[in-house]
Amino acid sequence: MAEAVEKLTKKSEDPSKWYLQLVRMAKLADYGPVRGTFAIRPYGYALWERIQADLDARFKATGHQNAYFPLLIPESYLKREAEVVEAFDPELAWVTIGGREDLEERLAVRPTSESIICDFYSNWVQSYRDLPVLINQWCNVMRWEKVTRPFLRTAEFLWQEGHTVHATARESREEALRMQRVYRDCFYEALALPVLDGAKSPSERFPGAIETFTCEGLMGDGRALQAATSHDLGQNFSRAFDITFLDENQERQYAHQTSWGFSTRVIGGLILVHGDDRGLKIPPKLAPTEAVIVPIWRGESKGEVRREAEKLYIELKEAGFRMEIDLDEEHSPGYKFNEHELRGVPVRIELGPKDIENGQAVLARRDVAGKEGKTFVPRSELAGRLRELLGEIQESMLRRATEFREENTRRATSYEEFKEIIEEKRGFVLAPGTGTRRRRRG
Numbered sequence: 001m002a003e004a005v006e007k008l009t010k011k012s013e014d015p016s017k018w019y020l021q022l023v024r025m026a027k028l029a030d031y032g033p034v035r036g037t038f039a040i041r042p043y044g045y046a047l048w049e050r051i052q053a054d055l056d057a058r059f060k061a062t063g064h065q066n067a068y069f070p071l072l073i074p075e076s077y078l079k080r081e082a083e084v085v086e087a088f089d090p091e092l093a094w095v096t097i098g099g100r101e102d103l104e105e106r107l108a109v110r111p112t113s114e115s116i117i118c119d120f121y122s123n124w125v126q127s128y129r130d131l132p133v134l135i136n137q138w139c140n141v142m143r144w145e146k147v148t149r150p151f152l153r154t155a156e157f158l159w160q161e162g163h164t165v166h167a168t169a170r171e172s173r174e175e176a177l178r179m180q181r182v183y184r185d186c187f188y189e190a191l192a193l194p195v196l197d198g199a200k201s202p203s204e205r206f207p208g209a210i211e212t213f214t215c216e217g218l219m220g221d222g223r224a225l226q227a228a229t230s231h232d233l234g235q236n237f238s239r240a241f242d243i244t245f246l247d248e249n250q251e252r253q254y255a256h257q258t259s260w261g262f263s264t265r266v267i268g269g270l271i272l273v274h275g276d277d278r279g280l281k282i283p284p285k286l287a288p289t290e291a292v293i294v295p296i297w298r299g300e301s302k303g304e305v306r307r308e309a310e311k312l313y314i315e316l317k318e319a320g321f322r323m324e325i326d327l328d329e330e331h332s333p334g335y336k337f338n339e340h341e342l343r344g345v346p347v348r349i350e351l352g353p354k355d356i357e358n359g360q361a362v363l364a365r366r367d368v369a370g371k372e373g374k375t376f377v378p379r380s381e382l383a384g385r386l387r388e389l390l391g392e393i394q395e396s397m398l399r400r401a402t403e404f405r406e407e408n409t410r411r412a413t414s415y416e417e418f419k420e421i422i423e424e425k426r427g428f429v430l431a432p433g434t435g436t437r438r439r440r441r442g
Contacts, residue, residue, distance in 0.1 A: 036155030222426025280344025
């Protein structure tokens, strides 16, 4: 791993090459045999699980329930959806053979689930008493992308898609905005990623939506990343799929709907926003490992240092921390330091003979390089100080990302000034729109 760290391209020199190297070197993902497919390795999947758990808790706190819907969608369903929007024809993967027999109807591998879910909703919703329907699905989808990059744009990816049904236009609009806020809170509080939230322009709306709300992040290379979207679908899909209900006056009405989504693309966003020339930097709230203990022994001190390190590991695990201990005997402490920095572990705990003698340990922050990031902490205060330090790192990462965003956000007061800025600079541009509303554009 030390050799790999030395060969990691500097982010400032070639962000694209740095990104692709880092995904593999940090063991987040690996390339699959089919173009555009990737295996998410255990460390990368553990990161996704932390993100998923945070967001899932937020969904359930707002009254949503999880369900699961079929992967394969009949072509006739997509044709009904095409009454509302142009189908995903260029991106669809089709199943045409089942076993050894040709299928009577082509089946699309799920690119998104509006059509299949709407078909179920048309049966489940009959009365105003059945509303609202607040359902979320965690699943995979497939879109036959031409140009792919791990996490950021892949043929198959993991995501969640919420699909809700409401009695009135006001309720569906409130739901779409509420879920945009849920995403925004998750980005700020868990991912330490300061997104801009706003509404898409008409040309950028989700096809079939009457309004699309978005959360946009600014990456370290100055490019914008659409991190999550929430759509007010109005009655477009309910009319196409006959989702109706009897209201309190016993009159039949078309329902109002929303859909909203968030995917493994955000892992790519985390890498690009927080990573540096030494590798990943993972916000403590999401880190699969909050702290790693690296014992430093020499000669006869090995046995004692190892015992004390294992004892400390147990103490911190029992205190509720997500811990690792590096007992590798083949590599030097410096090698191990580089390895765990590359992986983005927020805190490294160093423990050597002198530390044991002095009743202390060394805490090294991943987000602050060199001696400035190290502190000596008495063993009796270690758990408390580690907890405080993790909170400080989380806040510091958000603060630095916010400062970067502000430094790369410019304001234009005219269309000519807007054009000049986007031709010369990367980042966000705030400018008045052509109507009465102001748009935030990246």
